[in-house]
Amino acid sequence: MKENHSIKPSTNPELSGQIAHSFALLRPHFVKYRLWVAGGILALIGVDLCQLLIPRVIKSSIDGIERGAGGQSALFQWGVVIVVLAFGVAVFRYFWRNLILGFSRFMERDLRDQLFSHLMTLDRPFFQRRSTGELMALATNDLASVQLALGMGLISLVDAVIMTAAVLSFMAYINPELTLIALSPLPFLAALTKILSTRLHKRFSTVQETFSGITEMARSTINAMRLVKIYTREKDQTERFDRLGRTYIKHAMMVATIQGLLFPISGLVANISLLLVVIVGGRMAINGTITIGDFVAFISYLFMLVWPMMAIGWVANLFQRGVTSLARIQEILDERPSFEVGGPGLVPTVSVSLIELRSLDFVYPGQASAVLQGINLDFSSGLFGLLGPTGSGKSTLCHLLARLYPVPAGSVFVNGQDVNQLDLAWYRQSVAYAPQEPFLFSDTIAANISFGRPEATADDIQSVARAVGIDDEIRQFTQGYASRIGEKGVKLSGGQRQRISLARALLTKAPVLIIDDGLSAIDAGTEQQVLAAIMEYARSAIVIMASHRLAQLAGAKEVAVLEGGMITGVGSHHHLLAQNVYYQTIYHKQAGCSAKGKSHGA
Ligand SMILES: Nc1ncnc2c1ncn2[C@@H]1O[C@H](COP(=O)(O)OP(=O)(O)OP(=O)(O)O)[C@@H](O)[C@H]1O
Ligand SMILES: [Mg+2]
Numbered sequence: 094m095k096e097n098h099s100i101k102p103s104t105n106p107e108l109s110g111q112i113a114h115s116f117a118l119l120r121p122h123f124v125k126y127r128l129w130v131a132g133g134i135l136a137l138i139g140v141d142l143c144q145l146l147i148p149r150v151i152k153s154s155i156d157g158i159e160r161g162a163g164g165q166s167a168l169f170q171w172g173v174v175i176v177v178l179a180f181g182v183a184v185f186r187y188f189w190r191n192l193i194l195g196f197s198r199f200m201e202r203d204l205r206d207q208l209f210s211h212l213m214t215l216d217r218p219f220f221q222r223r224s225t226g227e228l229m230a231l232a233t234n235d236l237a238s239v240q241l242a243l244g245m246g247l248i249s250l251v252d253a254v255i256m257t258a259a260v261l262s263f264m265a266y267i268n269p270e271l272t273l274i275a276l277s278p279l280p281f282l283a284a285l286t287k288i289l290s291t292r293l294h295k296r297f298s299t300v301q302e303t304f305s306g307i308t309e310m311a312r313s314t315i316n317a318m319r320l321v322k323i324y325t326r327e328k329d330q331t332e333r334f335d336r337l338g339r340t341y342i343k344h345a346m347m348v349a350t351i352q353g354l355l356f357p358i359s360g361l362v363a364n365i366s367l368l369l370v371v372i373v374g375g376r377m378a379i380n381g382t383i384t385i386g387d388f389v390a391f392i393s394y395l396f397m398l399v400w401p402m403m404a405i406g407w408v409a410n411l412f413q414r415g416v417t418s419l420a421r422i423q424e425i426l427d428e429r430p431s432f433e434v435g436g437p438g439l440v441p442t443v444s445v446s447l448i449e450l451r452s453l454d455f456v457y458p459g460q461a462s463a464v465l466q467g468i469n470l471d472f473s474s475g476l477f478g479l480l481g482p483t484g485s486g487k488s489t490l491c492h493l494l495a496r497l498y499p500v501p502a503g504s505v506f507v508n509g510q511d512v513n514q515l516d517l518a519w520y521r522q523s524v525a526y527a528p529q530e531p532f533l534f535s536d537t538i539a540a541n542i543s544f545g546r547p548e549a550t551a552d553d554i555q556s557v558a559r560a561v562g563i564d565d566e567i568r569q570f571t572q573g574y575a576s577r578i579g580e581k582g583v584k585l586s587g588g589q590r591q592r593i594s595l596a597r598a599l600l601t602k603a604p605v606l607i608i609d610d611g612l613s614a615i616d617a618g619t620e621q622q623v624l625a626a627i628m629e630y631a632r633s634a635i636v637i638m639a640s641h642r643l644a645q646l647a648g649a650k651e652v653a654v655l656e657g658g659m660i661t662g663v664g665s666h667h668h669l670l671a672q673n674v675y676y677q678t679i680y681h682k683q684a685g686c687s688a689k690g691k692s693h694g695a
Contacts, residue, residue, distance in 0.1 A: 114420070114423060115416055115419035115420055115423055118204075118419065118422070118423055118426065119200070119243075119419070122199075122200045122203055122204075125203075126196045126199060126200065129192050129193070129195060129196040129199070130192075130193065130196055130247075132188070132192045133188070133189045133191075133192030133193035133196060133248075134189075134193075134251055136185045136186075136188035136189035136192060137185070137189045137193070137248060137251055137252055137255070138255060139181065139185035139188075140181075140182050140185040140186050140189065141252065141255050141256050141259060142259075143178045143179070143181040143182045143185065144178075144182055144256075144397065145256075145259050145260065145263060145394075145397070146178055147175060147178050147179070147393070148263070148389070148390035148391075148393035148394055148397075149263075149390060150171055150174050150175050150178065151171075151175075151386070151389055151390055151393065152384070152386035152387055152389060152390035153171065153386060154167075154168060154171035154386070155384075155385055155386035155389055156384050156385065156386035156387075157171070159384070159385055159386070189248065193244060193247060193248050194244045194245075194248075196243070196244070197240045197241075197243040197244030197245075197247070198240065198244070200239075200240065200243055201236050201237070201239065201240040201243075204236055204239065204422065205232055205236055207426070208231065208232060208236075208422060208425065208426065209232070211425065211426050211428075212228065212425070214430055215428055215430055216430050216431055216432065216497065217431075217492070217497045217498060218431045218458045218498060219428055219430070219431070221458075222459075223425075228425070230305065231421060231422055231425060234301065234305070234418070235418035235419075235421050235422055236418070236422070238411075238414045238415055238417075238418040239415050239418050239419050239422070241411055241414070241415065242411045242412050242414065242415025242416070242418075243415065245411065246408055246411035246412055246415060249404045249407065249408045249411070250404075250408045250412075252401070252404065253400075253401035253404040253405055253408060254401075256397060256398075256400070256401045257398065257401045257402075260394050260397050260398050260401075261276075261398075263390075263394055264391060264394045264395070267383060267387045267390065267391050267394075268374075268377065268382065268383050268387070268391070271370065271373060271374050271377060271383070271391065274369050274370070274373050275366050275369060275370045275374075275391075275395055276366070276398075277366075277369065278362050278365045278366050278369070279362065279366065279398065279402055281362060282358070282359055282362040282363075282399075282402050282403070283402050283405060285358055285359075285362075286355065286359070286402065286403050286405070286407070287405075287409070289351050289354060289355050289358075290355070290407055290409070290410050291410070292351055293348060293351045293352065293355075293410065294410045294413065294414070296344055296347050296348045296351065297348055299344045300341065300344045300345050300348055303337065303340050303341040303344055304341060306337055307334070307337045307338065307341060310333065310334060310337060311334070314330050314334070355403070359399055359402070359403050360399075362399075363395070363396065363399045366395055367392065367395060370391060370392060370395060371392075374388050374391055374392075375388070431458075431498065431499050432496075432499055432517055438514060438515050438516035438517060438519070439510065439514050439515050439516060440515075440516045440519045441507075441508060441510070441515065441519070443508065444523060444604040445507055445508060445520075445523045445524075445604045445605050445635065446473060446474065446508060446604070446635070447471070447472070447473050447506075447507070447508055447509065448471070448472040448473075448494065448505070448506070448507055448605070448635060449470075449471050449472075449505070449506040449507075449509075450468045450469060450470045450471075450504065450505055450506075451469060451503065451504055451505075451506065452467050452468070452469060452504060453465060453467070453468040453469075453493070453500065453501075453504040453505060454466050454467065454468075454501065454504070455489060455493060455498070455500065455501075457489075457498075458498075463658060464486050464489045464658050465486050465489055465490060465493075465658045465659075466658050466659050467659060467660075468490065468659075468660055469660065470653055470660065470663065472635045472637060473635060474631070474632075474633065474634060474635055475631050475635070475636070475649075475650040475651075476627065476628060476631040476636045476638065476648055476649045476650055477635070477636065477637045477638070477649055477650060477651055477652070477653065478638055478639075478640060478645075478646030478649035478651070478652035478653070479491075479637065479638065479639040479640070479652075479653055479655060480639075480640065480641070480643070480646060480652055480653070480654050480655070480675075480676065480679065481639075481654060481655035481656055481675070482656065482675070483641075485655045485656050485657060485658065486655055486657075486658045487609065487610070487639035487655055488529055488609050488610075488639065489658075490639075490655065491526070491528075491529075491607050491609040491637070491639055493505070494524070494605070494607055494637060495521070495524050495526045495607055496512065496517065496520055496521060496524070499513075500512065500513070507520065522603065523603055523604050523605055524603055524605045524606075524607060525545065525598040525599070525601040525602075525603040525605065525606045525607070526598060526606075526607045526609075527591075527594050527595045527597070527598040527606075527607070527608045527609065527611040528594070528609055528611075529609040529610045529611070529639075531590045531591050531593065531594030531595075531611075532594070533578050533579065533585070533590060533593060533594070534578070534579075535577065535578060535579035536577065536578065537572075537574065537575050537576060537577055537578070538567055538570070538573075538574050538575070538576055538577075538578060538583075538593065539551070539554050539574040539575060541578060541593055541597060542554050542557065542558065542574075542593060542596045542597050542600060543597075543600060544597050545597055545598070545600060545601040545603075546600050546601050546602075549600055551574070553600060554574065554596075554600065555574070557596045557599050557600045558574075558592075558593075558596050560596070560599060560622075560623075560626035560629075561592040561595050561596045561599065561619075561622070561623050561626055562592065562619045562622040562623060563589060563592040563593065563596065566589060570583050586614075587614035588614040588615045588616065588619070590614075591611055591612065591613070591614050591615060592615065592619075592623065594611065595608065595611050595612075595623065598611075599626065599627075599630060603634070604634050604635065605634065605635045605636075605637075606627075606630055606631075606634055606635070606636045606637070607636075607637050607638075608627070608636070608637070608638040608639070609639045610639050610640055610641065611638070612624075612640065612642075612645055613640075613641070613642075620644075620645070624645060624648060628648050631648075642683060643676075643679055643680055643683050644683065647666070649666075650665075651663060651664060651665060652664070652665075652666070652669055652676070654669065654673050654675050654676055656675055661673060661674075661675060662675075662676060
């Protein structure tokens with residue numbers, strides 16, 4: 094196993110490189126869904142062909158009428174052909190929509206799955222750097238813009254290219270000179286679309302940002318409703334929300350203005366082309382250079398060109414947004430866990446019975462100064478206490494013992510082996526951990542307790558709940574152990590949450606149990622019962638418990654005093670009471686307080 098502290102910075106390579114890199118991410122999906130994409134593009138070509146043929150039919154019928162050929166039945170036949178072609182357009186359109194939009198949805202789902210399973214491999218240092226909001230945005234907004242680029246973007250691109258090429262050929266077939274004349278205003282349209290849609294893109298990003306601001310504010314305010322009430326900030330919050338709403342409307346209106354300009358302008362340009370065609374083409378038709386049917390067909394083709402011209406600018410923007418989002422997703426997918434597994438680590442046959450810390454120094458990633466310095470400690474079967482003022486490094490030491498952060502080589506030994514050489518999954522399975530801030534999933538109480546051992550039976554779950562003195566309380570909920578926790582479920586008190594978190598750790602029966610200040614919210618009566626359960630566990634396991642309260646550490650075999658990231662004393666209660674100033678101070682303070690019958694929650 095090798096450590097990998099260096100996490101790739103978010104590089105900003107040239108666009109082409111970025112596109113190539115992002116495309117590498119998409120390639121396997123394109124291969125997987127190749128039949129969908131190919132079928133969709135074929136159907137799209139079908140639509141375009143049918144559409145392109147309609148003016149040809151009109152031309153033939155008009156020319157027929159002019160020549161006086163065929164009469165009623167010929168006209169009827171042309172009509173039928175047009176209906177058949179229109180039917181073809183409808184059918185093919187149905188298929189491309191299903192195939193290509195379906196493909197883009199599948200792709201979106203696959204990418205989301207890929208992102209999620211990748212996030213599952215990452216660890217604490219990563220989640221400390223990235224906010225939840227950012228990751229949520231990736232999984233929603235960014236994936237949506239990739240989906241849009243792959244769905245509508247791909248369709249419009251293929252459509253625009255095919256249509257432009259085909260329409261131009263058909264027009265040139267009728268008359269090349271007239272085609273050039275008709276096209277002369279179109280580059281302006283393309284340029285104008287490009288300029289306006291770049292503006293549109295910028296405005297649109299602002300609209301999206303403002304919108305996520307609104308969402309975030311609504312989310313956090315509703316979450317913190319109690320605080321809003323207690324500090325009577327309702328009016329203030331409402332005003333802030335209103336201001337955000339106004340900003341949002343302002344930007345959204347600008348988007349509407351630009352969009353509103355785009356369509357009339359394109360209509361205008363198309364009409365200028367039409368004017369040119371009517372003047373020049375009309376004269377050609379009068380001269381007999383082209384037939385009247387050609388003239389009418391030519392005008393139909395001209396209108397068919399307007400959409401692809403507009404689409405090009407729009408598609409460019411869709412792709413631009415898609416590529417930007419894809420690069421953001423790729424950046425997360427390029428992240429590697431801090432513990433890079435260089436092949437399988439050692440899996441010892443015996444369980445953990447000894448942990449030794451040797452001159453352990455620790456600096457949090459990205460921080461300048463060490464939080465732990467020169468820690469030497471040995472842990473074997475039994476209860477060990479960690480005592481120290483707030484900020485002294487107790488939680489940090491617990492994190493390292495649980496291997497939530499990488500540790501320097503040669504500083505932590507398990508059964509005599511450097512922990513870095515041991516299999517990470519094996520080691521983590523050997524450690525049960527009750528963190529300082531208990532975390533509960535919005536799931537049933539039973540599922541929360543058995544999270545670390547899903548195969549546990551109802552009896553196992555109840556017996557561990559009884560051990561931490563919460564069984565009675567759980568039974569009082571209407572659905573007992575099947576009650577859901579969290580929103581729309583039961584609300585638990587701080588002490589109840591702590592005991593469920595503790596029960597979850599105890600249930601694993603792991604050979605190492607780490608409790609980081611896990612009893613701080615538990616009342617004095619229940620505390621004795623919980624301590625007894627922990628002592629029982631410590632008979633056959635290494636139990637390390639950080640606490641602010643000496644009473645909780647009374648049964649400990651040894652207590653280590655941590656101050657400012659350094660060990661200032663290790664030993665039994667009597668030893669520390671005789672030798673360690675901090676221990677003495679705490680002892681006298683807490684003994685005094687206990688005498689007055691107060692509790693000392695952290
Ligand atoms: N994730 C982190 N990144 C950077 N610094 C951190 C991080 N977590 C803690 N620290 C710093 O490390 C020091 C020790 O923190 P730690 O949480 O280990 O203290 P503690 O002894 O558990 O305190 P408490 O008794 O309040 O729980 C503090 O100065 C804190 O600011
Ligand atoms: Mg702590």
